[in-house]
Amino acid sequence: MNNRQSISGIHHITAISSSASDNVAFYENVLGLRLVKQTVNFDDPFTYHLYYGDQQGTPGTILTFFPWSELPRGTVGAGMVTAIAFAIPAGSSDYWRQRLQDHQVATTxxxxxxxxxxxxxxxxxLTLELIAPQRLPQAKATDQAIRGFHSATELTRSLEGTSKLLIESLDMELHGQEQSRFRFAMTGDESPARFYDLVVDPQATEGRQGGGTVHHIAFRTPTDDAQLRWQDRLREDGYQVTAVRDRKYFRSIYFHEPGGVLFEIATDPPGFAIDEPPEKLGHTLQLPEQFESWRDKIVSRLPPLRQTPFVYRFVAAPQLETGGPTIVTLHGTGGDEHDLIPLAREISDEAAIISPRGQVRENGMNRFFKRLSAGVFDEEDLTSRAHRLADFLRTTAAEHRRSVDQLVALGYSNGANMAAALLFLRPETFSRAILLRPMLPLGRLPSVDLSDKEVLILRGRDDTVIPARSTDQLIKALADAGARLKVKEMAAGHELTPQDLEAAAHWLAEGATLHPAQ
Structure with a gap:
């Protein structure tokens, strides 16, 4: 047997996440991977095992996750795969930097x-990397998708033991060195997913598994017979290798390498299409045969994979034109998707209206984000829901053939606070904003340029619900970010008055005159 042709690259990498729905949203919507299989952990059937990859579920493209919501975040350290690198087409780096920026993902x-x-x-x-290998073809403007894995990086305190395994037992070759990074190549072919990097740091602290860390890495072998020969060879070399385990979509053997990382050697067959056709991969929950009789119990305990869509109303513009502004109404606590539509129509009789319902329930009342107590917001929840709402608004506007560049926020109380948060977290969402009885929603504000935004704040002189100091802080924050502000104090409390609607209508009409739609 020529072992040099038996391992042709990385088969899959498995990591740990917390929220299953956040995981799906990121890897599907941000990275554009396909959920090719939703199944469960063989050792913990009440936990998902989610597989992402290319459209066919090809080995070498598969990143999988165990979403353990109760497990604390892990600590990256020695004895771990600390970074996962994907291959992208040559010339696509600018596209990916912009795409990640659009989704508020920081990059270096x-x-x-x-x-x-x-x-x-x-x-x-979890640390991810995108690498555009020089040998990959130049990307087409319409096809800049991730091609699969490029490499993985392990942090180790010592080069000797792991490098001996990679070279002498797994037939890899030392491909290159840059300072403390040593790159090893699997010699099966020239596929991008053939590199394994060791970063050596004798002072590195030991890692601790948890959310955001890699559980194990698997390498490819083409057949069951080849896998058995690898099992024999590794045992002969002194490694404690498991028996073959049937993972339904492949068969696996496991062992720990000297640095501490759990290695797996997995077969390419039978593949992910054995229980659902290729065009339906990932559509339904697939269970190992031994758990099929538990299906109802398992399904009842698994969380939904995708966030519940927003309930909303769309009101077309009277002229049925795609141009012109679209008012986005964001209700206050206890409101719903119907509440502010009459107000929006009084403010503008020409705009279209998108009116979503907040997805948080507090004492039976709808809100757009959670709060810890009166006036104290759950900022992590607020941030997450702001991004979700921004994505929904842009998608929904496009579906109704409305310009995503002419969305105007009309927010009251809790809805005004969400609109204010979106100005800072997703400034591309709104071109203008009318904030009725708002306060500063975030303690730590990102640095943004709002010089192209126009904002009207209508505050109540006798408002006992919104702290005046917090509204002042919001006004200062918007002004410091360059927003063109108009602030008006109304002779009112927290309730809205006809004078609020008159002021908002005048401001919106004045802006339309100054900045007509192109």
């Missing part, structure tokens, strides 16, 4: 072995 860039590396993290803090 560097060069490694002559290739540009874009680094970022997923919602659980």
């Amino acid at each position: 860039s560097r060069t490694r072995f002559g290739d540009e590396v874009i680094s970022f993290a997923d919602p659980d803090g």
Whole structure:
């Protein structure tokens, strides 16, 4: 047997996440991967095992997750795979930097072995990288998708033991070195997913598994017979290798390498299409045969994979034109998607209206985000829901053939606070904003340029619900960010008055005159 042709690259990498729905949203919507299989953990059937990859579920493209919501975030350290790198087409780096920026994902860039590396993290803090290998074809404007894995990086205190395994037992070759990084190549072919990097740091602290860390990495072998020969060879070399385990979509053997990472050798067959057709991969929950009789119990305990869509109303513009503004109404606590539509129509009889309902329930009342107590907001929840709402508004506007560049917020109380948060967290969402009885929603504000935004704040002189100091802080924050502000104090409390509607209508009409739709 020629072992050099038996391992042709990375088969899959498995990591740990917290929220299943946040995980799906990120890897589907941000990275554009396909959920090719939703199943459960063989050892914990009440936990999902989610598989992402290319459209066919090809080995070498598969990143999988165990979403353990009760497990605390892990600590990256020695004895772990600390970064997962995907291959992207040559010339697509600018596209991916902009795409990640649009989704508020921070990135850094560097060069490694002559290739540009874009680094970022997923919602659980897992380090991801995008690498455009020079040998990949130039990207077409319409096809800049991730191609699969490029490499994985292990942090180790010592080079000796792991490098001996990689070279002498797994037939890899030392491909290159940059300072403390040693790159090993699997010699099966020239596929991008053939590199394994060791970063050596004798002082590195030991890692602790949890959310945002890698559980194990699997390497490819083409057949069951080849896998058995790898099992024999590794045992002969002194490694404690498990029996073959049937994972339904592949068969696996496991062992720990000297640095501490759990290695797996997995077969390419039978593949992910054995229980659902290729066009339906990932559509329904698939269970190992031994758990099929538990299906109802398992399904009842698994959380939904995708967030519940927003309930909303759309009111077309009277002229049925796609141009012109669209008012987005964001109700206050206890309101719903119907409440502010009459107000929006009084403010403008020409605009279309998108009116979503807040997805948080507090004592039976709808809100757009959680609060910890009166006037104290759950900022982590607020941030997450702001991004979700921004994505929904842009998608919904496009579906109704409305310009995403002419969305005007009309928010009252809790809805005004959400609109204010969106100005800072997703400034591309609104071109203008009418904030009725708002306060500062965030303690830590990102640095943004709002010089192209127009904001009207209508505050109540006798408002006993909204702290005046917090409204002052919001006004200052918007002014410091460059927003063109108009603030008017109304002879009212927290309730809205006809004078509020008159002031808002005048401001909106004045802006339409100054900045007519192109």
